Amino acid sequence: MDPLRSLPLDRLQSMLAEAIEARHKLVTGPTSASGEGRSIQYQQRVVDADAYIEKLNQAITATQEPGRPARGPIYLQSGGCR
Numbered sequence: 001m002d003p004l005r006s007l008p009l010d011r012l013q014s015m016l017a018e019a020i021e022a023r024h025k026l027v028t029g030p031t032s033a034s035g036e037g038r039s040i041q042y043q044q045r046v047v048d049a050d051a052y053i054e055k056l057n058q059a060i061t062a063t064q065e066p067g068r069p070a071r072g073p074i075y076l077q078s079g080g081c082r
Helices: 009-028 047-063
Strands: 032-035 038-041
Touching: 009 047
Parallel strands: none
Antiparallel strands: 032 038
């Protein structure tokens, strides 16, 4: 069983909001760093963040009370904000 499904709904919703904010920072954050004559460039990996957000959405849907309409999933697209 997924350990996320044992958490209360309000905690899952809080975690989802935090994960979406962290994903946004990942997408919009810097992709290079330099100092002391050295520099490095790297790629942002949003795939892992997207998978975690999807798991949270599934856990939220699974913990919805019977008879209560479930909130739809949040779909994210790679490529940043538009």
